[in-house]
Amino acid sequence: MFSNASNFVNGVDSAFLIITGISVFFLVALTAAMIYFVVKYNRKKGKPAVQIKDNSLLEITWIVIPMLLVLYMFYIGWEGFLPMREVPKDAIEITAVGSMWKYEFIYPGNKSSDTLMVPLNKAVKVNLASKDVLHGFSVPGFRIKEDMVPQKNNYSWFTAGELGDFDVYCTVYCGVSHSYMNSIIRVVTPADYDKWLKALPVKKADNSLGLKVLEKNGCIACHTLDGTKSVGPTFKGLHGATIDVTTAGANRKLTVDDAYLESSITDPNKDIVTGYPPGVMKSYKGIIKDKDIKLINEYLKTLK
């Protein structure tokens, strides 16, 4: 608590402490009162119950006092939050793009990396975007969190006050590898930041139409392009390969061709590649059009 990791820690943590303090006070006082009453007025002591009339003054008191307390708590909560929406004009703008299940951070000059490198003591505005479903951008050490919503421009900002690495988690459930969607914010000195950014290569654009179709329909979330195993089989080297599949409960071998790929898109549960669970992929029948399936096939042929 009360570190200097970001400019918000102080506001959030003091709100946290005050509200927790009031809460603990009430918890202890009310529990103590309960226990005291249970002991003092226990039936075993043989005293009969005394019926007591309602006292409006007392009741009004315990309406007004909690009311004032909650209004106060609301106020400090709001005070702690307000700076999070007031981005300084000179902030460095970085765009964070979430997709199943990784972050990509895009710096000025179309350079990108998968960890967020930021300079010490400089305001950084992070524009949040998502390619497919909702994701979260949560940095517990900085006390910031904002969701990444597709086609909506959310943002968050901070000024890092300490050198070091800080965890970034995805906090909005986004599918099978949700818990593996994380990254790191690395706070470095401004000089190191400039050096690093300069060395970062400019992002290459792959303009294949087939890839566009795959990206648009979220295929790459489960099928990698680089040969690593994910939720579904990788696309690399898939076209033309011989694979083991389960068709209606029976194992068989087949060679991947255009017809197989088309049936895998329109009826994914027909032939399940051995080693993968059935039912994970939905049918894209009617969603990906025939001409787009052709584009996918053309693209997959290039992925050797």
Add this chain to the structure above:
Amino acid sequence: MSNSTEKIEYVSYLDYQGKYKGFLSWIMATDHKRIGLLYMYSIMTFFFIGAFFGLLMKIEMLSPGETIMKPQTYNGVFTLHGILMIFMVVIPGLSAVFGNFFLPILIGAKDVAFPKLNRFSWWIFIVGSIMAVASQLLKDGPPDTGWTFYAPYSSQTGTNVIMATAAAFVLGFSSILTGLNFIVTIHQMRAPGMRFFNMPLFPWALYATAWIQLLATPIIGITLLMLIAERMFQIGFFDPALGGDPLLFQHLFWIYSHPAVYVMMLPAMGVITEIIPTFCQRQIYGYKAVAISSLAIAGVGFLVWGHHMYTSGMSDQARWFFSLLTFIVAVPSAIKVFNWITTMYNGSIDVKPPFLYALAFIFLFIIGGTTGLLLGSVATNVQVHDTSFVVAHFHYIIFGGMGFAFFAAIHYWLPKMYGRMYNFKIANIALVINFIGFNLLYFPQFIIGVEGMPRRYFDYPAQFQPMQVISSIGGFILVAGLILMVFNLVKGAKSGPVAPSNPWNGSTLEWTLPATPSLENFDEEPVIKENPYDYK
């Protein structure tokens, strides 16, 4: 036993069979008491299935990485745990079980207003439940969206989301019909002399609850229909790829689901309000304040849904508006707590299991409620939203609050429902185990939540492991306590000593009836007291 009129002979509702015999005499019953018990058996069954899934998750959380299941399985497990516990256990929970059984009795009525509709509600509850379970078994695999069904993930995943949402829709219909029945019952069926302001407070709580069920549930109904249409016909209201707005789904979802929290909590508060005066032999302190605070909670509770969405990218104006209202809704709950505790002052307190459960409820509810303040405050929400802090918070409210109130209610009313008594000593031991297990299970999650552990994580960084292990151990202790408690209750209901008609010296109407009430409850017009909590 009242035998004042010679023509009417007393037959316990448990023995009366009518047109149908045996099993059919239960599922065809229109008697509100039998329907209450039907709900109780089905809900307890679902509760233990849900608890089993909870336990599976706790075993998975014992160590980082894969422990006993794959990520996709884990996602299915927490989704089913949520759907089961929310839609099939806690939302019907108290109002369908104890509301059905005791609402007509407490207001001096023979039955609810529409007994056949009541039976129909249970039937569709069962249909919805079967659909929810079926969604797990169908060929596309269990839904993996979480019980919140957030779009656009829910409109894109390949799993059985349609079946699960249709189940929630049907269950919502059951909830609406129960609420409708209760409102009409309270308006039309009160015994002569029973006005709104000498009605016991459990019916008051049920009345407020019923309004929420009636008015909020249609919104989730239409939302789920839109989600189904989105998946079946590509009518894109929520999926941005089809032109929709995912935040709109969250708004609509929480317009229902936040008030739904009060569908769970208000009857729980109502039960506690019945139990505390009985065991203190003192009239409830501030009757009117408690009654009206139920309505106030229901009313303001409708307008605070946005506090589930502070980090979703809502406008800043909406953020402070929802935060302010959220804090205000805390006040009527606080009033209730103060009134309960003041009722103990100068009473003659009989420490029996139902009362102990009520005390445990108050303690856990204060923790659940005050951590709710941390979530309602915008600044601290940013830190703890969507972390295991939230998980701990709502388990303290739903399980520690509604769950413990449910247990308190069973221990309180079991002699009236079965005419027999359970063993007090075992009940107390079970309570202590439950209380310790519960706090061990959920309190550590507050701590790692503050440190940033996100919710719905299959895998987690190693620094959170010690607390996860403590939490899992608590889970096992809690389940052990629950099994002991249920064992004791079942044994008591089946073969416990025969209970007197008024074992706790209660003053409300149910205690004027024989140990198990007859079919139409009141064989003669009940005498309505000016003050329902008048202990002599």
Add this chain to the structure above:
Amino acid sequence: MANNTTHTIEYRTLSKILLVLLFLTFVTIGVTSFHLGPFTVTVALLIAGLKSFLVLSNFMHLKYESLLLRILVAMVFVLFVVIVLITFIDYAYR
């Protein structure tokens, strides 16, 4: 018969109400074919509100029902409007 508490409305009254409703329908169509800008929706909704009031109070007998029921109906409409307005606190300031 104590059960039959519903007020009987004469045919003549019902037909008069229908005429008013039809008139209002044509007024809406007429008004919206002019270009009143943002007021068009307001006017259309006001007329629709008036029409629904007539249907509720006459065709649905609300005029002759208990005060409680009338309050409840009003409450439902108010609740809906409040929910819409609150949702717009978010959308209007995005």
Add this chain to the structure above:
Amino acid sequence: MSEKAIHVEEHRDDEASKLGMWLFIFTELLLFGGLFLVYSIFRAQYPTEFHQSSLELSVTIGAINTVVLLFSSMTVAMALTAIQKNDQKRALIFIGITLFCAAAFLFNKYFEWGHKIEHGLYPGSDLMPLLDRGHLLYFSLYFFMTGLHALHIIIGMTLLIVCYFKVKSKNINDHDYVLLENGALYWHLVDLIWIFLFPLMYLIS
């Protein structure tokens, strides 16, 4: 055990049934309320697109349907008046007219939908994804809202058909007409929703 003790009386309470029906109407209103909320938000975001799309609909057909529904709402109210006056014959005629109007409404709707579907304007068609978001949302809302409304018309018709036969068999009479009253209330609800749907879908400019 005497018969009397175990005989469950059919408690008849028309006030309760009517209150129950009203409460059910509340839930229906809020069900559509959710949709109107969605409508108002999307409309506020895409006013021009909504306007342009609404021009695709025929105001004439919409207006005819409005008149038909308003008229049927009156006849069903008259059916109730007839029953209250113990005029069975007229009651049957009025319910018949109402059912005829309902069928006419659906017939009209069928052609309207058919016309749109012919032009490829329906959810899931090849044309729909090519529209921009505002138009797409408008037509999605159009089909969803009028579809759900048509479903309610069918439910209301079923209820009224039941009432028709009960009036015929004198199960609904001047002493016990709460079922017809509730059926009529439901029918007015269908009308009520259309009163708002019509200007919002057909007339916005």
